[in-house]
Amino acid sequence: MKTISKLIPLLLLIFMSCKEEEKTTEVSESETLKSHPNLILTQESVAEIKAHLGSIPVFDATLAKVQEEVDLAIAEGIDVPIPKDMAGGYTHTQHKANYDHMQKAGVLFQLLGDEKYAIYIRDMLLEYAALFPTLGRHPQERSYSRGKFFWQCLNDSNWLVYTSQAYDCIYDWLPKEQSDHLNRTLFKPYADFLSVETPKFFNRVHNHSTWGNVAVGMIALVMDDDELLDRALYGLEDDNIDPNELDDDGGVIKDKDGKAGFFANLDSPFSPDGFYTEGPYYQRYAMYPFMIFAEALHNKKPELKIFEYKDGVLLKAVDALLNLTDADGEFFPLNDGQKGMSYYTASLVSAVDIAYYYGSQRPELLSVAKAQNKVQLDATGLAVAIGLKEGKEQPFIKKSMELTDGRNGDEGAVGILRHQDDNAAMTLVMKYTGQGLSHGHYDKLSFSLYEDGEEVLQDYGLSRFVNVEQKNGGGYLKENKTFAKHTIAHNTVIQDETSHFDYDFVTGSRHHSDRYVFDASNPQIQIMGAKEHNAYPNTSFHRTMVMVKDSTLAKPYIIDVFKVLSNTAHQYDLPYYYFGQIVATSFKTEAPKALEPLGTKNGYQHLWKEAESTANADHIQFTWLNNQIFYSITSATHAKDKVLLARTGANDPEFNLRRDPAMILRKENTASAVFASVIEPHGVYNAVSETADNAYSQFESVTVVLDEEAYTAIVLKMTSGASKLLILSNLDPNNETEHNLKIGANNYQWTGAYYFQ
Template sequence: MITMFRLLTTISLFLLSSLLYAQHPVGFYSKADLEYVKANLTGNALLQQSLASIKKETDPWLDKPVDVPMPKDAAGGYSHEKHKANYLLLFNSGILYSITGKQAYADLIARVLLQYAKLNPGLKNHPQATSTSPGRIFWQALNDANWLVYTSMAYDMAFNGIKKSDRDLITQGAFKPEVDFITQDLKPWFNLIHNHAVWATAAVGMVGIATDNDQYIKLALKGSSGNGSSGFYALMGQLFSPDGYYTEGPYYTRYALLPFMIFANALENKFPEQHLFQYRNAILEKAVNTALQHTNLDGMFFPMNDAIKDKDYTTSEMLMALNVATKAYGVKPAYLFVAKKQGKVLLGKGGVQLAKAMADPKAIPDWFPYTSIENTDGPTGKQGGLDILRLGKGQDQSSLIFKYTSHGLSHGHFDKLNLNLFDGGKEILQDYGSARFVGVEQKYGGRYLPENGKYAVQTIAHNTLVVDETSHFKGEEKIAENFAPVKRFSSLDQPNLLVASAMDTNATAGVRMDRSVYFLQMPNGQKLLIDLLKASSSSQHQYDLPFHYLGQFIHASFPYQSSKNSMTTLGKKNGYQYLWKEAEANVANTMVQFSFMNGKTFYSLSSMIHDSAKLFFARSGANDPDFNLRHDPVFVIRKNASNQTFVNVLEIHGQYDPVMETSSGGNASVQQIGLLQDNQEMTVANIMVNGQALLICESRNDLSKISQHQFEISGKKMEWVGPYALFYNGRKL
């Protein structure tokens, strides 16, 4: 294993002599990479198509002026979008100059960067800046770091085609003011352990490589203190778990991968002896593979934490990540599948390798090779985790996400032991994601909306337990960052029975939460999600368990009172004030059931009610005069108790044919739910499915894999080894 100390020490020695042997390009391309790309461009349709695409975007600007406007607008506005378009234009120009040698592309890069060399030294904080990390060219410094990453790569690629006097002006005027601003004015931000700092360190380091400035490279690698407590290697060491899970969640994995991969690639080009891509047992390879596993059938990233639901693996970040990962780790079937969906490749060595492999259609799998996976969280893997349980194959695959991670830094949500369900690519039990319209100037300049913190991050906006209408950790990030749930047990080995369980004792003071999910495919092919959630406390509490379902309400087994004339909110704070109460019911000692339809499939949620409970049908959108929130439904089970065990079963069933106007299998098969035992020793739930008994037996505290347990029902002993067992019709599953 390559350690951070060894890398930092050895690279420091190499930096002393690097300037003596400086050559360009060395950032995006190495000399060998570029030779490989040039040698393999002809005769491959995808490569020619990708080349033609960037030429089409770039060539019109070779003989006309490029506007470099005074920074003025927030995201979505003219100046913001123009500066973004400029750095992409320059990057593409750099690729074209490298491949074709045409001087006009280098001239374009020089011409535009010289304009920035005049603009940047006089810039103050952006007029639309609202955060503690304001930008100069853009409204936030994060976007300035984006600009530096791309423009420094362009400059490096065109280095030999720009005269020295212009290079000096660009280095001092375009780059230095931005680097000084990021590393000095925004020093605390630069030294964060956060995706923003990944971009910031990559930006400074890439400028250092492009301009042969070893001080910038040291700063990027070791942080401002110079001791490695921050900087690029600290970020690689602390943001990923040992198996590649990125602590801010899949959406931000996608975003952070680009600077991680780009700067790692540049360092590998400059210091090949260091074998950077093997750092932490090839952590970047694990990160890319994990990110791809954290997508739905349509390639969309699972929307955990502050996620936008419209981001998939065809984004520019994943295009870049795939290019570098292929170069570093080789061609893989999963990469080929994604590259085909992307419809183009980046014209780097990895992109060429992908295009060559894709020339054989048989090499590309029909479906992405999704598997059930268990990720740990935290740099040592001891801060909870994330399980993705997958049943079925191809378009019939269903995915259950069980989240027991750490908080996730500033983008985390208060959602300990949360679950989400996808079926056939459709979102069934949803996570709200974030309240934000990225790039839409009219919606608060593309920033996070006020409702993000007031609703989307709150516990009630998720599918997990809310105690006393108060979010986990009282909605305080600083407290939440100190704790993570603990895994109890899991099993992902059986294709038709997937199990995960975790416990939390910190989210709500004085309350222990245990949640176990059993995701199984019955012998007849039917899929069931069995959800056991146990809340334990020495005092009385109000327990709310929401299920944010997506679909059309079909039927409920219980009478309810609709809010026909006027509606009130479900509560007054902690996100409750954003939920309209559309209907409610009082129920006791029964099993309640409601069904909804999503697409052409029926879904039924069956819930055991012991003693009395209140049920609510609610919908987001209350107290939202600017219509910032989606109006999505939620079903809430409310219990008042000190100790409470929720047993819920969600079944996937039936089919609706709108063309033939027929439906089949529309009735739920769960007929009864009961608890046969529920104490400190074990919980035994009995679920009647199509007239047959399905028993879920779970040990409360003895979680040893070798412990023997037994339970007797109707004179018959059920025996098993380990923390849990399922029996159907008397037989162990």
């Protein structure tokens, strides 16, 4: 139901503004060039933008689309409903639309000078100012930090970050009585509510608190409230919260030094490379408040030199995030991550523009902005639009790289190996990071593989339908904790059907994997590897992945060597989550008459066991077809090893999980072991001509010929009769160390972490 302001106390305020409404719709330069705006838009940038309007295609097109959207919202009337719903519900969606439309209306008022946009913001803010004092916390009690307008303070912070920008744009247009009223009854109490009244939300190191810090900081800058700004930058003092305490959402309240606030959220989650420990999905979400507040601080508090902070980590973070995408620009779903989220999202439009403007205006960022085909409506977007108009863009080439994790870059990393030519764009991603705070998954040394932007071997990502009200109000589904976060949901080794760290957040947060080797200097042979010593007591993992481009093969192939060391016997499972249709297997696949779950807990209860076979050979081969491309996994086995075919969906009565298949290699009653495989794309199927080209694997077998403490060696035998030998140095990755090793009758000498010939 549409609401209209009917409260008596507001009538006088609205009456006092009537003369403002009677002015001509065009505002002169002298009237607008006062102290505001001074956050994102400034007096100088507004004047510069106006001088270019009509001659900058991308900016003009973005502005026109925004104007069309806001004009429609104004025509529909102001609607400030009583909060009731979870994410995706009517009231949630309406309040979200309100802050978005207000922010855009503020920009339109400044750039076009039409007072109808200022009136729209003012009238809506007066409605919110009347509503706010009447509200307790949101009636939905699911969040550890219930908000006012939304079910969680996180969304209330979104509201304040965007609305602060709108308020800044009309601050000098408002009569002082009205701005004082809004400051006193809405904005100052709102900032207090998000901070001192909700310290477990505000004083965290987490993307939630980043939004909260920035919300308080943005409105502090508008109101010139230094006490609020100090609170935003450095957190609450004397909050009586244990720095090591965990909140209900599983996030650490403060960083390791007991600090909180915006600077703590810059210091702790970001590595020196710009990787954000929660993963790219939440880095994408957090980049908007990080970057928009940085722009505001640069404009209003230049002495902080925010874009130079921590060696320019915010600018590095944008580059890191762009590199954490596949060929289609979609983010790798590490930790909690929804698939399909890409750098076309509005937060990355803002981040790219800001990074371009406040960085060194690198032309590679312009190519990303060109693909986004929209800009932020401020000085940064103007600079990008002018650069595109002048044709300055250059390709943003994603290269193989390692992005370290941890505030000092010493808590593991994400490794990315890439190969691109006319035949394929292959991307291999290996995760050997820290836990990733409350959004972290229990999957040390996991990996995923992409070809031309399509998943070949997948990371499941999160279990959630964001903003789909029918699915748990748009929030996380219970299967996120019962399956998606568990180790079996990922392509890595599980011991005794128990997740890494026994699925314990405190334990997992104390440890990280150790980087071992990363070398992408030779595009024909790229290698990365890491070790994990804490996932299970008295068990160590060492995984090495190699991307090889053989001149005799059309596409690169992947060598995967996973070494397990333990003093006692265990069961080890290594799943490969593939997509598509099984074409052929070297083992028998007898399906049971009735499906049963693979296990009872730790995610196994959500996997249907579709087939179970014994290898009965020293290697197995599994071939499938996806997107008209043939793929094969060829693995070394012992005769008694098992191969299981499984599919997600067991014990899932509400169909919250996707029905995705997996092939699982299992070793039983084994202490130390080596999983050695080759993963290979090798042919295509043409559905029109109904022809299969190169449908058979080019590899005949994979054999472990040596496994000891210092070295592991495997032989890859090809159908052509050729063979390849890979020797891994397990103890010394130094690229200058000389090695001499005898295998059988042959002696091998080499320098560095590996030998491949």
